[in-house]
Amino acid sequence: MIFRKGELFCGPGGFSLGAKLARVIDKQGNEYKIEHEWANDIDDYAVQTYRENICPSRPESVIHGNVRDIDIESFAPIDAFSFGFPCNDFSLVGEHRGFDGEYGGLYTFGVKVLQHHQPKFFVAENVGGLQSANGGLAFAKILADLKGAGYKLTPHLYKFHEYGVPQKRKRIIIVGIRNDFGLEFKVPAPTHDGINTPFVSSYEALNSPPIPEDAFNNERTKHAAKVVEMLKHIPPGKNAWCEEIPETLRLNVKGARLSQIYKRLDPHQPAYTVTGSGGGGTHIYHWLEPRALTNRERARLQTFPDWYNFQGSKEQVRKQIGMAVPTLGAKIIFESILKTFAGIDYDFIDSKWQEALDQKQKLVNLSLESQLELEI
Incomplete structure (x- = not known):
């Protein structure tokens, strides 16, 4: 089974490379994999990097431009969707800059993709601080909108060094599977505990094997x-x-x-x-x-392979690497999603968030009702 994937806010392609590397074969010998269909980003150099490394034979499938100016409904049908939505300005209270500010409301474009294209699953990513923004109300509102598009959600704060990434990086990942499949994604169990399985060190990341002097982006x-x-x-x-x-x-x-x-x-x-x-x-x-x-060493810490050639100046490349999702972390998550669809068991952990999020959602509803009463 092939899942055709679309992506907004694609950056240089950390999410998509992890998706491309994910492969699962069920008991009947059927292969489950993910292929790039289309992507979008506002950063011209990130778009060039994505085209160069993810889809060099289809550069036109990566659209450079502001997400506000593109026609989402005109994009080709997809089975999977990913987006690392910016959330700098999101706020549910006060001046409501989250909906009207430069960044905060951008997650709604991901919701529009879900509503129109109805992919079988999606993966969304954001910084760990999102869970506490506005006392957790912002996060609950975002989850409510994603759930309202017709998906069973599994949010989790991933500590990527617990999955073999040589970097202490925490990110919220939200996996959603369309309701009509009746499936529930389980958070894959960490592969490294620092004791029985040591975390991957920065020394190992940069020296096994050594980086060639003439490697890309190694200035x-x-x-x-x-x-x-x-x-x-x-x-x-x-x-x-x-x-x-x-x-x-x-x-x-x-x-x-x-x-x-x-x-x-x-x-x-x-x-x-x-x-x-x-x-x-x-x-x-x-x-x-x-x-x-060097940028190549930073890319190693983000688990990009050495052949991955970032485009742009030294500082533009640094920006792309720092904003990306670690490739290995993305691969593990996408493989677990494919196993969910293939009916293959894997080690998992229970998400601890659902009860707390339900309580936050009640507060969101009360807040919105109060706002409506004031407007009336």
């Missing part, structure tokens, strides 16, 4: 001499505020001191979260060499 950052000297005094796992740094080399910063500023990796542990933006001190730093990681 090094040019640092000021003072930065290089300061890094030499920072032990692995520590940052710019450690006492080992001589007074003359310390940063002159007042106020909050962010823990990831000039933080060097601990080679024995997964990396801290790879980000896509930020100035000096936010690029993730090697545990041995006094330098920032």
Whole structure:
């Protein structure tokens, strides 16, 4: 069985590469897999990266443009859908910027895809902080809209280092299966516990095998001499505020001191979260060499293969890598979805959220009713 997949906010293709790599064969020998059908993103360089690596023979299937300006209903039919919706401005209370702001209401375009195309399943992704936004009301509202499109939902906060990703990255993933299938997705059980199965370390990620010098996106950052000297005094796992740094080399910063500023990796542990933006001190730093990681090294931490060629300038590539879904994490989730459809058992854990979300939904309903009374 082939599931044709569409995607909004596709970025450079972390979700889609994981989907393409997922393969399941049932007891009768039938193969279940996912193939790219169409995608969209507003970032021109991310679109170029996606075309280059995911669908080089069909570049026209990746539409560059603002999701507000595209005709969703004109897209080809799909069986699967994924979207990493931005949620910066979403708010259910106060000024309601979530619906009218630049980013907050963008999840509704994913809902429109579900309503019109009715794919068999979808996967949505967002930052872990979404669950607590507006006291959890924003998350409950989003889930209510997704559920209302006709889907059985399984939301979960995934800690990707527990699934073999060499990076401590937490993301909310919502899997929805269309109601008429009568299936329920189960959260795949973690594969690494840090004890019986050690987490994959940053050392292993960057050195097994070593990255070729001529690999794509492997340019090094040019640092000021003072930065290089300061890094030499920072032990692995520590940052710019450690006492080992001589007074003359310390940063002159007042106020909050962010823990990831000039933080060097601990080679024995997964990396801290790879980000896509930020100035000096936010690029993730090697545990041995006094330098920032290259984009290819950051891509390794996001489990992109070395052949994956990101398009654009060094900073544009950094942005794409930092915003992506780790390929390995996506693959594990998509494989579990395929097993659900194929009727194949797999190890899973129970989601702890449903009861709490039901309570939040009651608060959302009460809030909306109060708003309606005020408007009347």
